[in-house]
Amino acid sequence: MDNEIRFAERLHCAMESTGSVVCVGLDPVVEKLPGRVKERLGETVGAVDEFCHGVINAVAGRVAAVKFQSACFERLGTIGLEVMHARMAHAASVGLAVILDAKRGDIALTAGHYAAAAKQSGAHAVTLSGYMGVEVAEPFLKLGLGVFLLVRTSNPEGDRIQRAKLEDGRTVAQMMADETARLGAGWISSRGLSDVGAVVGATQASEAAELRARMKDQVFLIPGYGAQGGTKDDIRVMLRPAIKNGERAGTSGVLVTSSRAIIYAYEDPTWRGENAGRHWTEAVTHAAVKMTEELREVVG
Amino acid sequence: MDNEIRFAERLHCAMESTGSVVCVGLDPVVEKLPGRVKERLGETVGAVDEFCHGVINAVAGRVAAVKFQSACFERLGTIGLEVMHARMAHAASVGLAVILDAKRGDIALTAGHYAAAAKQSGAHAVTLSGYMGVEVAEPFLKLGLGVFLLVRTSNPEGDRIQRAKLEDGRTVAQMMADETARLGAGWISSRGLSDVGAVVGATQASEAAELRARMKDQVFLIPGYGAQGGTKDDIRVMLRPAIKNGERAGTSGVLVTSSRAIIYAYEDPTWRGENAGRHWTEAVTHAAVKMTEELREVVG
Numbered sequence: 001m002d003n004e005i006r007f008a009e010r011l012h013c014a015m016e017s018t019g020s021v022v023c024v025g026l027d028p029v030v031e032k033l034p035g036r037v038k039e040r041l042g043e044t045v046g047a048v049d050e051f052c053h054g055v056i057n058a059v060a061g062r063v064a065a066v067k068f069q070s071a072c073f074e075r076l077g078t079i080g081l082e083v084m085h086a087r088m089a090h091a092a093s094v095g096l097a098v099i100l101d102a103k104r105g106d107i108a109l110t111a112g113h114y115a116a117a118a119k120q121s122g123a124h125a126v127t128l129s130g131y132m133g134v135e136v137a138e139p140f141l142k143l144g145l146g147v148f149l150l151v152r153t154s155n156p157e158g159d160r161i162q163r164a165k166l167e168d169g170r171t172v173a174q175m176m177a178d179e180t181a182r183l184g185a186g187w188i189s190s191r192g193l194s195d196v197g198a199v200v201g202a203t204q205a206s207e208a209a210e211l212r213a214r215m216k217d218q219v220f221l222i223p224g225y226g227a228q229g230g231t232k233d234d235i236r237v238m239l240r241p242a243i244k245n246g247e248r249a250g251t252s253g254v255l256v257t258s259s260r261a262i263i264y265a266y267e268d269p270t271w272r273g274e275n276a277g278r279h280w281t282e283a284v285t286h287a288a289v290k291m292t293e294e295l296r297e298v299v300g
Numbered sequence: 301m302d303n304e305i306r307f308a309e310r311l312h313c314a315m316e317s318t319g320s321v322v323c324v325g326l327d328p329v330v331e332k333l334p335g336r337v338k339e340r341l342g343e344t345v346g347a348v349d350e351f352c353h354g355v356i357n358a359v360a361g362r363v364a365a366v367k368f369q370s371a372c373f374e375r376l377g378t379i380g381l382e383v384m385h386a387r388m389a390h391a392a393s394v395g396l397a398v399i400l401d402a403k404r405g406d407i408a409l410t411a412g413h414y415a416a417a418a419k420q421s422g423a424h425a426v427t428l429s430g431y432m433g434v435e436v437a438e439p440f441l442k443l444g445l446g447v448f449l450l451v452r453t454s455n456p457e458g459d460r461i462q463r464a465k466l467e468d469g470r471t472v473a474q475m476m477a478d479e480t481a482r483l484g485a486g487w488i489s490s491r492g493l494s495d496v497g498a499v500v501g502a503t504q505a506s507e508a509a510e511l512r513a514r515m516k517d518q519v520f521l522i523p524g525y526g527a528q529g530g531t532k533d534d535i536r537v538m539l540r541p542a543i544k545n546g547e548r549a550g551t552s553g554v555l556v557t558s559s560r561a562i563i564y565a566y567e568d569p570t571w572r573g574e575n576a577g578r579h580w581t582e583a584v585t586h587a588a589v590k591m592t593e594e595l596r597e598v599v600g
Contacts, residue, residue, distance in 0.1 A: 027410070071406060071413035077420065078378035078385075085378075103406050105429060106371060107455040110327070113371035120377065129405060129429045131450055133457025150431055155407040157433025164475055167465045172472060175464055 007097070007125045007146025008189035011219065014064040014097045015249040020292040021299050023065035023099065023221070025259030026052055026087070027072050032264050034280040045079050048072075052087040055263050058284040060094035063292060064249070067221075067257055068123075070102040088122035098124045099221070103150065105129035105136045115139035127199060127221070134179040137196060141187055146195045146219075149180045152211060154201025154224035163207075173207065177214040184218055191251060197221055200238065202230025202256070209237040212253075216240060220254050226261040226291065236298050252299040262287045307397075307425045307446025308489035311519065314364040314397045316550040320592040321599050323365040323399065323521065325559030326352055326387070327372050332564050334580040345379050348372075352387040355563050358584040360394035363592060364549070367521075367557055368423075370402040388422035398424045399521070403450065405429035405436045415439035427499060427521070434479040437496060441487055446495045446519075449480045452511060454501025454524035463507075473507065477514040484518055491551060494518055500538065502530025502556070509537040512553075516540060520554050526561040526591070536598050552599040562587045 005013075015021060028048045037050050056066065073084035091098050100123035104114045118126045118140065125146030128137055137147040152162055152173040162173040170178070177198065184196030194217045200208055202224035212220070220238050224230040240253035265271060265287035266280040275283065305313075315321060328348045337350050356366065373384035391398050400423035404414045418426045418440065425446030428437055437447040452462055452473040462473040470478070477498065484496030494517045500508055502524035512520070520538050524530040540553035565571060565587035566580035575583065 029413075069410060069413075071404075071410045071417065074417040075413045075420070077417075078381045081378045081381065103404065103429070103432075104371075106403050107453070108457075110369060110371045113329075113369075113375045117371065117374040117377075120375070129403070129431050131429050131431045131458070131461055132453045132455055133459075133461060135457040153407070153432045155432055157408075157435040158431070159433075160479060161431055161433060161475070164472070165467045167467045167469075172464070175461070179460060 004144050006144060006189050006195055008191060008193040008195045008219070010124055011064065011097045011146070011255065012189070012191045012193065012250040014095060015252070017095070018062060018064050018292070019249055019296070020063045021249050021252055021254050021256050021295050022063040022288060022292050023067050023255045023257040024055065024059050024063050024262050024288060025067045025069060025101070025223070025257050026055060026263065027069040027259045028052060028263070029072060032267070034266055036280070045076050045083055048076065048080065049083040049087065052083070053090065054281045055284055056087060056091045056094060056096070058281040059262070059288045060096060062285065062288050063096070065097035065099055065255060066091045067099040067101045069259070070100060085121050092122060092124070098122065099148070100126045103127050103129050105132055107132060108135065108139065111136045112139040115143050115145065118145060119143045125197070130176055130179060134183045137183060141195055146197060148197040148199050148219075148221040149176065151176045151180060151198040152200045152207060154203040154228055154230070174210065174214060177211045180218060181215045184215070188217055192217060193251065193253065194218055197255075199223070202234045203228060205230075205234035205237055208234065212238055212240070218253065221257060222254060223257045225256045226258045232294060232298050235295065239299065249299050254299065256291075256295060258291055262291065304444050306444060306489050307495045308491060308493040308519070310424055311364065311397045311446070311555065312489075312491045312493065312550040314395060315552070316548065317395070318362060318364050318592070319549055319596070320363045321549050321552055321554050321556050321595050322363040322588060322592050323367050323555045323557040324355065324359050324363050324562050324588060325367045325369060325401070325523070325557050326355060326563065327369040327559045328352060328563070329372060332567070334566055336580070345376050345383055348376060348380065349383040349387065352383070353390065354581045355584055356387060356391050356394065356396070358581040359562070359588045360396060362585065362588050363396070365397035365399055365555060366391045367399040367401045369559070370400060385421050392422060392424070398422065399448070400426045403427050403429050405432055407432060408435065408439065411436045412439040415443050415445065418445060419443045425497070430476055430479060434483045437483060441495055446497060448497040448499050448519075448521040449476065451476045451480060451498040452500045452507060454503040454528055454530070474510065474514060477511045480518060481515045484515070488517055492517060493551065493553065497521055499523070502534045503528060505530075505534035505537055508534065512538050512540070518553065521557060522554060523557045525556045526558045532594060532598050535595065539599070549599050554599065556591075556595060558591055562591065
C-alpha cells in the first residue's frame with residue numbers, strides 16, 4: 001500500500017464534511033437522459049459523459065460518495081470505460097468517495113489483476129462477490145482500496161441462495177457476514193471502521209439487525225433506499241451499535257445508495273410541475289439534499 | 301435471441317470437429333511473454349496482442365475453445381480491452397468457441413447491461429457468479445450467449461463458503477448446482493446439452509461425481525487441470541452419465557481448461573532442452589495437442 005489515505009478514513013472524512021451518509025449511484029442509461037443533454041451532444045457516449053459531469057457537480061459537497069455502475073459504461077464499449085475513468089477522477093477531485101460497482105471476484109492471481117485495474121481506474125473502493133472466498137478481496141486491500149463484499153442483496157432472486165439455512169443455524173448470508181467480519185478485522189482504520197465493508201440491501205431490514213450484530217465494524221453499502229422500497233426505519237436498524245443514539249455520519253457505518261431517484265429526479269412529475277424551466281441538475285441537487293436531510297433523522 | 305447458432309450447438313460442433321475437449325485459457329501477463337515478442341514490440345499492449353495472436357493460431361483446429369481472462373486485459377486499460385475484443389473476433393473466425401471469463405453477476409437490469417457488453421465484445425459465452433440468484437444469467441441467455449455459473453471452484457479459499465453444509469444435507473455448492481440445473485432445464489439445445497453450464501474445479505474430484513448427478517445436461521467448464529493438480533481420473537468422474545463409456549467429445553459435457561501449461565509451454569525446461577531454436581508457438585501447439593490426446597483416453 002502506498003501513502004495515500006485509506007478508504008475507511010477517506011469515507012469518514014467525506015461523510016463528516018458533508019454531514020451526509022448518501023451515495024449517489026451513477027447508472028446512466030441513454031434513454032433516460034434529459035432531452036437537452038441528448039440533443040446537444042447527438043451521440044451516446046458524449047451524452048453519458050455530459051450527464052455524469054452534471055450529476056457529479058450537482059451532488060459534490062452534498063453527499064459522501066458516488067458509485068459507478070460498471071455495466072452501464074462497459075456496454076458503451078471501451079470509450080464508455082474511458083468516460084467512466086475520467087468521471088471517477090472528476091468525482092474524486094471534488095471530494096467524493098468513489099466506488100466502482102463491478103461485483104468482481106476471482107482467485108488470488110486473477111484478483112490481483114482486477115485490483116490493479118481498479119486502482120488505475122481511479123476508484124477508492126470496489127464491490128466484490130465472495131463466493132470464491134472472501135480472500136478475493138486481499139489484493140484490493142493491499143493496494144489501499146476499500147471493498148464491499150456482497151452479503152445480502154435486495155433482489156428477490158437472491159433469496160434462494162442467501163436465505164438458505166445452514167446446519168449450524170446460520171443463513172448463507174450470515175455465514176458470508178461472518179467471513180466478511182473475519183477478513184475485515186485485519187483492516188481496521190484509526191476511526192474504528194474497516195476497509196472491508198458489506199453490501200446489505202435496505203429491503204431486508206428484518207435480517208439487517210442480525211447482520212449488523214455480526215459485522216460491527218463494517219460500513220454497510222445499502223442499495224434499495226427509496227425507489228426500491230427501503231425506508232428510514234430500515235436504515236436505523238443497520239447503524240453501528242456504538243452510535244445507536246446517532247451523533248455522527250462518519251462513524252454510523254451506513255452508506256445509503258440511491259440511483260434513479262436522484263440522477264433522474266428531473267423526471268419526477270412533482271418536480272416538473274413546480275419547476276418548469278429550471279435546469280435538470282437542480283432537480284438532482286434537490287433530490288440529493290432531500291435524501292441527506294431525511295437520513296439526518298436517523299444519523300444526526 | 302437472433303438467428304445465430306446457440307452456444308451449446310456451437311461448442312458441440314467445435315468439439316466434434318477438433319475431437320478435443322480442451323479450452324485454452326488466455327491469461328497473458330507481460331512478464332511471462334516470450335522474449336522475442338516483448339523485444340520486438342517494445343510495449344506492453346502490443347506484446348499481449350501479438351502473444352494472443354500467436355496462441356490462437358497455434359491452437360486453432362486443435363482445441364474446442366479459448367477462454368479470455370478479462371482481468372488480464374482490464375489491467376492494461378481500455379486499449380487492453382480493445383485488444384481482447386479483436387482477439388475474440390479472431391478466435392471466433394478460426395472456429396474456436398470463445399468464452400469471456402469475467403465472473404460477472406448482478407441484478408436483472410444491470411445484468412442486461414453486462415449481457416449487452418458481452419455480446420458486443422464478441423464472446424459466445426461468459427462465466428457468472430450466481431450469489432445474487434442464478435437468474436442473473438437470463439439476460440445473457442436471451443441474447444443467445446452461453447453461461448457458466450460458478451458452482452465449485454478449485455481454490456482452497458472457496459471451501460469455507462462452498463463446502464458449508466445446509467440443514468437439508470446439501471453443501472452450498474450442491475445447492476448452486478441444483479439452481480444451475482433448474483435454470484438450465486429451460487435452455488436445452490437439440491444436442492441435449494444446456495446453454496447453462498457450470499464451473500467445477502478439477503481438484504475437487506471427490507465432490508465432482510455428486511455434482512454431475514445433479515447437473516446431467518450441463519457442460520462443466522473445468523479449471524485446474526495439469527498445473528493446478530487435476531488429473532484424467534478427476535475428469536472421468538465428471539463425464540455425463542449417458543456417455544460414461546465415452547464415445548464423443550461433443551456430448552461429453554466436459555470442457556477442460558488449461559492456461560499456463562499451454563500458453564507458456566515454451567518455458568518448460570524439457571521443451572527448451574530438446575527444441576532449442578524452434579518458435580515459441582510450436583511449444584504451444586505441442587502442449588495443446590498433448591493435452592487433447594491425454595484427454596482422448598477419457599473422452600474417445
